[in-house]
Amino acid sequence: METISTDVVIIGAGGAGLRAAIALAETDPTLRIALISKVYPMRSHTCAAEGGAAGVIKPDDSFDMHFDDTVGGGDWLSDQDCVEYFIHEAPKELLQLEHWGCPWNREADGSVAVRPFGGMKKKRTWFAADKSGFHILHTLFQTSLQFPSITRYDEYYALDLLVDGGRCQGVTAMEMRSGELRQFHAKAVIIAGGGAGRMFPFSTNGAIKTGDGMAMAYRAGAPLKDMEFVQYHPTGLPNTGSLLTEACRGEGGILVNKHGRRYLADYGMGPETPVGQPQLKTMELGPRDRVSQAYWHELQKGNTVTTQWGECVLLDMRHLGEKKINERLPLVRELAEAYLGVDIVKEAVPIRPVVHYMMGGISTNTAAATPLPGLFAAGECACVSLNGANRLGSNSLVELLVFGRRAALSAIEHVQGLPAPNAAALNARAEETRQRISELFSRSDGTESMSGLRKEMMDTMEKNVGIYRTEEGLQEGVNKIHELRQRYRRVILTDKTKVFNTDLFQVLELGSMLDCAEAVTVGALARKESRGAHQRLDYVERDDKNYLCHTMVYHQGLDVPRVDYLDVVITKSPPGVRDYSGDHK
Amino acid sequence: MKERTVQLEVLRYNPDTDTEAHFQRYEVVCQEEWVVLDALNKVKADIDPTLNYRWSCHMAVCGSCGMMINGEPKLSCHAFLRDYEGVIRVEPLAHFPIERDLVTAPDDFMEKLKRVKPYVIPKEKKPISEGEYKQTPAQLMKFRQYSMCINCMLCYAACPQYGLTPKFIGPAALTLAHRYNLDSRDGGRKERQEVVATHEGVWECTFVGACSEVCPAHVDPASALQQMKITSSIDWIVEHLIPGGKS
Amino acid sequence: MSRNPLVREVPPTTWYFRQPRYLRYMSREITSIFVGAYCVLLVVGLQRLSQGQAAWEAFLLALKSADSIVFHVLALAAAVYHAATWFNATQKAMPVQIGEDFVPGNVISGAHYVAWMVLSVAILYLAGVF
Numbered sequence: 001m002e003t004i005s006t007d008v009v010i011i012g013a014g015g016a017g018l019r020a021a022i023a024l025a026e027t028d029p030t031l032r033i034a035l036i037s038k039v040y041p042m043r044s045h046t047c048a049a050e051g052g053a054a055g056v057i058k059p060d061d062s063f064d065m066h067f068d069d070t071v072g073g074g075d076w077l078s079d080q081d082c083v084e085y086f087i088h089e090a091p092k093e094l095l096q097l098e099h100w101g102c103p104w105n106r107e108a109d110g111s112v113a114v115r116p117f118g119g120m121k122k123k124r125t126w127f128a129a130d131k132s133g134f135h136i137l138h139t140l141f142q143t144s145l146q147f148p149s150i151t152r153y154d155e156y157y158a159l160d161l162l163v164d165g166g167r168c169q170g171v172t173a174m175e176m177r178s179g180e181l182r183q184f185h186a187k188a189v190i191i192a193g194g195g196a197g198r199m200f201p202f203s204t205n206g207a208i209k210t211g212d213g214m215a216m217a218y219r220a221g222a223p224l225k226d227m228e229f230v231q232y233h234p235t236g237l238p239n240t241g242s243l244l245t246e247a248c249r250g251e252g253g254i255l256v257n258k259h260g261r262r263y264l265a266d267y268g269m270g271p272e273t274p275v276g277q278p279q280l281k282t283m284e285l286g287p288r289d290r291v292s293q294a295y296w297h298e299l300q301k302g303n304t305v306t307t308q309w310g311e312c313v314l315l316d317m318r319h320l321g322e323k324k325i326n327e328r329l330p331l332v333r334e335l336a337e338a339y340l341g342v343d344i345v346k347e348a349v350p351i352r353p354v355v356h357y358m359m360g361g362i363s364t365n366t367a368a369a370t371p372l373p374g375l376f377a378a379g380e381c382a383c384v385s386l387n388g389a390n391r392l393g394s395n396s397l398v399e400l401l402v403f404g405r406r407a408a409l410s411a412i413e414h415v416q417g418l419p420a421p422n423a424a425a426l427n428a429r430a431e432e433t434r435q436r437i438s439e440l441f442s443r444s445d446g447t448e449s450m451s452g453l454r455k456e457m458m459d460t461m462e463k464n465v466g467i468y469r470t471e472e473g474l475q476e477g478v479n480k481i482h483e484l485r486q487r488y489r490r491v492i493l494t495d496k497t498k499v500f501n502t503d504l505f506q507v508l509e510l511g512s513m514l515d516c517a518e519a520v521t522v523g524a525l526a527r528k529e530s531r532g533a534h535q536r537l538d539y540v541e542r543d544d545k546n547y548l549c550h551t552m553v554y555h556q557g558l559d560v561p562r563v564d565y566l567d568v569v570i571t572k573s574p575p576g577v578r579d580y581s582g583d584h585k
Numbered sequence: 586m587k588e589r590t591v592q593l594e595v596l597r598y599n600p601d602t603d604t605e606a607h608f609q610r611y612e613v614v615c616q617e618e619w620v621v622l623d624a625l626n627k628v629k630a631d632i633d634p635t636l637n638y639r640w641s642c643h644m645a646v647c648g649s650c651g652m653m654i655n656g657e658p659k660l661s662c663h664a665f666l667r668d669y670e671g672v673i674r675v676e677p678l679a680h681f682p683i684e685r686d687l688v689t690a691p692d693d694f695m696e697k698l699k700r701v702k703p704y705v706i707p708k709e710k711k712p713i714s715e716g717e718y719k720q721t722p723a724q725l726m727k728f729r730q731y732s733m734c735i736n737c738m739l740c741y742a743a744c745p746q747y748g749l750t751p752k753f754i755g756p757a758a759l760t761l762a763h764r765y766n767l768d769s770r771d772g773g774r775k776e777r778q779e780v781v782a783t784h785e786g787v788w789e790c791t792f793v794g795a796c797s798e799v800c801p802a803h804v805d806p807a808s809a810l811q812q813m814k815i816t817s818s819i820d821w822i823v824e825h826l827i828p829g830g831k832s
Numbered sequence: 833m834s835r836n837p838l839v840r841e842v843p844p845t846t847w848y849f850r851q852p853r854y855l856r857y858m859s860r861e862i863t864s865i866f867v868g869a870y871c872v873l874l875v876v877g878l879q880r881l882s883q884g885q886a887a888w889e890a891f892l893l894a895l896k897s898a899d900s901i902v903f904h905v906l907a908l909a910a911a912v913y914h915a916a917t918w919f920n921a922t923q924k925a926m927p928v929q930i931g932e933d934f935v936p937g938n939v940i941s942g943a944h945y946v947a948w949m950v951l952s953v954a955i956l957y958l959a960g961v962f
Contacts, residue, residue, distance in 0.1 A: 040691065042736045043639075043647045098717045101705035101768060103725055103732050110719030134646055135732065142703040142761070154695070177684050178834045206641035239618065242644045308586050335644060338663065339618075451630040495635040497601050499835055500685040503634040600836035656851065682837035690837055726932045745854055748842035792921065793857045808924035815925060 001172075001181045001430055003423070006034040006151070008411050009171055009186040011158045011213055013037035014044030015133070015397065016379030017192035018140035019093075019404030020411075025147035028412055034184055036153040036173055038208065038505070041141045045194055045206045046400065049133020050245035050331060051117060052125035053397035055090035058114060061122040063087050070395060071573045073119040073287050074359075074388020075532035075542065077226065077550070079569035082366045082386050086395075086402050093401035094126050102139040103128050115328075116250040116280050117394045119287035119580070123280070125394040130245050130331045136397055156182070157505055158212065160433045161189060161220040161375065164425040168220065168374035172433040176505070179498025181437065183430040185423065187415035188374050190407045191217055191362060192400075195380035196516040197230075198509075200355040201458035204236055204243040213381040215512035217362040218519065222370040223552040225383040225566070227360035227516065228524035229533045231391055232292035232467055236354025238309035240339050244332050244351060246393040249284035251328050252276045253317040255291070256348070257303040263313070267294040269580045276319045282582040289390040289533045290580060292353040296467045305350060312350035321345075353467060357396065359387045359533065360523070363552060363566075368407035369414075376411050378403040385550065385568070389532020440507065446492030450507050453491060457484055457510070457517055465521055468535045474525040481518045482560055488514055489558075518561060523551040526563045544575045587617040591624055591666060595636065596676040598683050606683065608674070609633075615666055621673060622650055622661040625687075638687035645801055648737030651678050652687055658739035658799045678742040680751075694738050697754045700780050701762035706773025724769040731764035731809055733802045740796035740806050746789055753789040754780065756796035756806035763809040766816075782817035790814070860917045866910035869903075919944040 008024055010017045013035050021035045037044065056066050066087040071078050098104055098112065104126050105113040117125040128135040144150055155176040162170035162183065170185045193213020197205030218224050234255070235244040249255070254275055257263045262283065265272050269286040273279045284291070295313055298304055304311040317325060317332075322345045325333055329344075336342045342349045361383035368376045368384060378384070379400045386399055464477030488511060495503035529543035530536050549565040556562055591613050598606040611632055613624045622640055629636050638661075640650040645663040653676040654664045661675070681689035711718075740756035741747050747755045762781050766774040780786055790810045797807040848854040880891035894900060922944050923937030956962065 039639075039641065039649065040695070040736075043641055043649045045641065045647070047647050047735070048642045048644060092713055095713045095717055099705070099707070099711075099713065099770075101765065101770060103729055104717075106720055106722050106725055108722065110721045110724075112717050131646070131733070134735070138732075138734075138736075142698075143705075145699045146702070146704055177690065180834070206643065206647060208641045240643055331646075338645075338665070341618075450634065497599055497635070497685070499600050500637050500688045502629075502637045506634075598838050600834075600838070606838060606840070679840070680842070682839045684835065684837055723929065723932045726934075727929060745842070745847055745857075748847065749844060791857075791861075793854065795851070795853050795857075797924075798853060805924065808927065811921065811925035812927070 001183055001434060003183050003185055003427075004034060005185045006032040007186060007415055008032075008188045008190065009034045009036065009184045010190045010192060011036055011171060011216070012044070012192035012194060012379070012381070013041035013141075013152065013154075014192060014194055014379065015046035015136055015140060015400030016404035016407070017044075017190070018137070018144050019401050020190050020192060020378060020408040021150045022140065022144050022147065023405040023408035024412065025149045027409065029149055031149060031412070031415075033150045034153060034186065035150055036156040036158060036171075036184070038155060038157045038176065038212070040154045041144075041152070042138060043208070044137060045209050046137040046397070047134045048204070048206060048243065049136070049397055050130040050243060051247040051250070052115060052127030052132040052394045053094055053136065054117065054120065054124050054392070054394040055094040055126060055398055056087065056124055057091050057094070057112060057126070058123065061124050065121050066090070066124060068573065069120050069281070070386070070392060071388070072576070072578050073392040074390055075578060076544070076548065076570075076573070076575040077229075077385070077388030077531060077568055079366070079385035080571040080573060081569050082384055084571065085366050086386050086399065089402040090398045093398060093405065097136060097139055097401065100139050100143045102135050105129065115247060116278060116285060117392070118246050118249065118285050118291070119281060119392040120285075120394070121281050125250070127247065129327070130247055130329050133397055136400075157508065158193070158216060159437070159508070160429070161216055162426045162429045163220050163372065164422055164429065166373060168372050169421045170426055171216075172430045174437070177500055179501060181430075181434055183426065185421050185426055187418045187421070188376065188411040190411055191375065191377040191381055192379045192404060192407070193381045195358040195361070196513055197355050197358065199457060199513040199517045199520070200230075200461045202236070202241050202462065203355040204233055204241055205355070210509035210513050211381070211516035212509060212512040213377070214361055215515040217370060217372070217375060217377065218515055218555045220372060220375070221555070222372045222375060223363045223554050223564070224516070224519040225360055225363035225385070225550050225552055226389075226523070227358065227519040227553060228527055228551060229359035229389050230355060230465070230520065231288055231357040231359060231533050232353040233356035234288055234291040234295060234353050235315050235351040236356075237335065237339055238307060238312050238350055238352050241354045242335050242339060243354070243356065244315065244335065244349070245329070246288070248315060248317055248329060248332055250278065251317075251324065252278050252320050253315050254284055256314050256316055257298050258305045259303065261303075263298050263303065264291065264294055267297060269294070271582050273582060279582060282580050286580040287390055287578075288356075288393060292467055293535060295353050307350045309350070310352065312352050314348040315351045316348035317344045318346065318348065357391055359383065359389065359391055360520070363550070364403075366406075367410045368403045369410050374414060376407040378407040389534060440493050440504070441496055443493060446490055448487050448491045450491055450503070450510055453484055453488060454510050454513075457481065457514060460484075461517055461520070465524055468537050469524055470537050471525070474521060477521040478518075478525050478560070481514065481521050485514050485518060485558060515555065519553040522561055522563055523553055527551060548575060589615055589617050589666065591615045592672040593624055593628065594672050594674045595625075595687070597636075597686055600685060617667060619666050620662050621652075621654055621659070621664040621666065621675065624666065625661060625675070637685050646735055648735035651737045651739050651742065652676065653679055653742065658742035660737060660739070660801050663801055678738060680742050680744070680748040681738070691738060693751065694736070694741060694755070694758070697758040698736070698761065701754065701758045702773060702777050702780075703758070703761040703765060705765060705768065705771050706776060707770060708772030718770045720769050727769075728764050728767035731760050731767065731804060734760060734764075734804045735802050737801060739799045739801060743795035743799040745793055745795070746791060750789060752785045754786050756810065759787060759813065760804060760806040760809040763813050778817065778820065781813060782820065787813045787817060860914065863910035863914040866907040867914055870907045870911065915948065919948070
């Protein structure tokens with residue numbers, strides 16, 4: 001197996017990975033950086049983010065308000081030292097992107113424009129039409145091309161972290177086009193591998209979002225934190241699950257049920273605001289968890305619209321007019337037209353909540369460091385505890401930047417004065433990976449089909465770990481996922497070719513998803529309260545006495561994982577009431 | 586939802602066993618509203634796990650799933666079954682080496698993209714602490730269309746010049762050079778001209794216009810390249826014909 | 833076994849039959865042959881003129897032959913087609929931005945058609961047609 005020696009390995013070349021790579025290259029040009037990804041950087045799922053990125057920039061806004069919105073939006077599960085660091089870094093990072101050429105929308109005077117977003121008390125979401133993530137990703141990728149110290153390994157599928165002497169010192173990966181294994185020896189590893197939304201059947205996530213980075217860290221001993229908090233975005237296309245950005249509502253779109261009622265007013269987000277004049281932090285600009293939960297209640301009441309794609313509510317943007325829609329929401333118009341045959345200028349579009357984002361991930365502190373020395377993580381794959389129990393829209397694109405850079409700075413600090421890795425020990429670890437892959441190729445007693453197991457996993461997650469959860473359902477989910485993990489040992493690899501074997505990668509991705517799915521179900525079963533995106537029909541209240549803490553899930557091989565807890569960091573905002581009613585203001 | 590049985594004829598190539606590519610026929614039960622990618626996914630899950638192709642976002646923004654569909658470069662996530670009758674022929678993107686099945690090697694494009702320096706080379710550097718570079722909406726609109734390129738390479742598959750003369754830097758990369766040249770924050774046009782205003786650059790383009798016709802992001806690379814020819818010509822005139830024009 | 837990328841060569845002489853848009857492109861390019869040939873004809877005419885009246889009149893006579901008329905009709909058609917493709921291209925090559933918005937492409941192309949008409953009329957006028 002070929003060995004590639006480098007200083008820092010970054011796994012994942014989306015927003016966080018690219019930002020980390022640039023920060024490393026800028027801060028210390030002598031460092032050798034290996035940026036590996038299972039896709040070409042511009043395919044990373046950051047490209048699908050639409051609405052924008054939050055950062056305090058306008059004179060009527062303040063850091064305190066962004067802090068309060070984020071902490072309250074996260075139902076007080078955010079670590080407040082982390083939020084504090086984040087809100088101060090956010091505008092700097094967004095300005096940095098501006099300097100790198102990101103085509104942010106502008107005010108007439110040439111300053112950056114901001115739009116309203118759910119759960120935010122002020123307009124502070126920077127945007128590039130409704131392709132903000134796309135532009136952020138491409139700006140970062142193109143900017144990264146000027147740094148000679150960044151060596152990209154595009155379409156390398158990362159397999160296992162190399163840990164020796166309690167330190168993470170590299171990773172094994174497969175070059176997808178040749179099927180050859182490589183080992184990367186490094187002094188520090190940054191995982192920026194994205195979320196795991198594909199464990200659900202109905203998701204905004206691209207096919208690549210299979211939690212490989214999370215699972216890799218988890219298997220290597222780093223805990224996954226708060227995995228039970230899975231965000232449903234309220235407005236997905238009901239057939240493909242494609243995201244219709246929150247900016248639809250930020251710009252003034254309204255949600256109505258089959259009677260034409262703006263039902264959000266019935267779920268603590270009223271009273272109704274005038275149509276076309278959205279008011280911040282209420283009604284359609286409530287937080288995602290609340291708005292998605294309101295759909296569930298409408299469904300129970302029989303107030304949803306029955307369509308050929310299932311039960312929906314309607315997102316009505318007709319009153320915005322064609323000009324504004326074309327200027328601010330061109331992608332939304334295109335998506336609805338192409339995939340659903342609905343022109344949003346002329347018709348209300350049927351939508352339903354769709355799995356969108358994982359608040360949980362590899363446990364990191366504010367320095368983006370995991371408990372495993374030498375291993376850092378950033379982006380959706382990490383849980384730095386910025387988003388708590390519910391992420392506010394437009395915080396995650398900034399999270400990529402702030403903590404991507406932070407992971408780089410921490411990695412630089414970490415590598416100072418480190419001895420060269422013990423190559424023999426790492427080789428032995430890498431050999432284990434080689435055997436694992438070789439066993440898959442030579443397996444003759446396989447009985448389980450990859451697509452069959454995958455379907456069972458998705459069905460289980462949808463049925464038992466949805467917007468509202470129960471003890472019984474979650475127990476069933478835990479049992480089922482555990483069973484699937486056992487059966488996964490007998491999965492069949494049909495394709496034995498080495499070159500670009502996507503059958504192999506789908507098998508490996510399924511393994512990652514099953515690991516992550518188990519952490520989600522186990523965490524959800526153990527958390528006997530309702531908080532943010534984790535809602536229990538049997539424990540309907542938030543329980544700060546017992547659960548104002550992070551769920552930490554530890555991998556235990558094929559056994560059920562171990563669950564532990566970690567206190568939430570509260571600095572200045574004691575748990576309070578989340579009030580999204582218009583009356584309150 | 587209406588169902589429909591679709592005949593897919595997919596180009597297969599396995600470097601382990603094949604010396605030539607060949608077509609394989611699949612019969613797939615599909616929903617009428619599906620895209621070609623959905624049909625391929627169904628083949629992969631239920632019929633033939635050994636079929637290989639790239640895809641991710643399913644919303645025409647990641648640029649992974651470019652293929653030739655009935656001879657036309659398309660994103661398979663944006664190729665609607667309703668637009669096709671009879672057998673649908675699916676092949677890998679033209680003009681790129683086939684790694685396996687529908688998977689091509691985009692190395693050449695990646696190399697060319699880097700050569701055009703697609704990043705801001707600041708006209709005047711300033712620290713972040715001094716805030717943003719002011720850019721009016723009109724200045725933004727000047728280049729915005731050209732910043733929409735998703736690097737899907739459909740334009741390369743459509744461009745006969747690229748197919749015949751692989752040294753041609755090609756539509757997408759040149760368009761990105763133009764995008765930065767037009768950006769009010771950028772001062773790097775002269776540096777880029779060394780690559781752009783050459784026979785491998787815009788002068789290899791004969792304005793077939795196919796790039797713009799197939800572009801799924803409405804970028805219109807053909808227009809960018811023609812504009813660059815004009816500015817390059819003006820550069821030449823200034824340099825060679827106007828006394829003292831040489832900078 | 834490992835990688836063995838397959839390169840499918842583009843047929844250098846028949847590629848333009850692959851797609852209708854390539855044929856359209858080739859037909860546009862071919863029209864330039866007629867435009868070029870007509871230019872050569874004009875130069876020959878000038879040369880004949882310089883050679884004196886007899887040469888010039890022989891040239892005029894040759895222009896009236898059936899072959900010549902067929903050629904002129906073809907050349908005219910080709911020139912018109914070539915000009916039309918050229919004018920349609922102007923909207924791509926010369927976008928005009930006013931404020932945030934771009935002038936619609938057909939306005940730019942249309943302006944070229946108008947200019948073409950005006951110039952043609954002016955030349956015909958100078959030539960004494962009117």
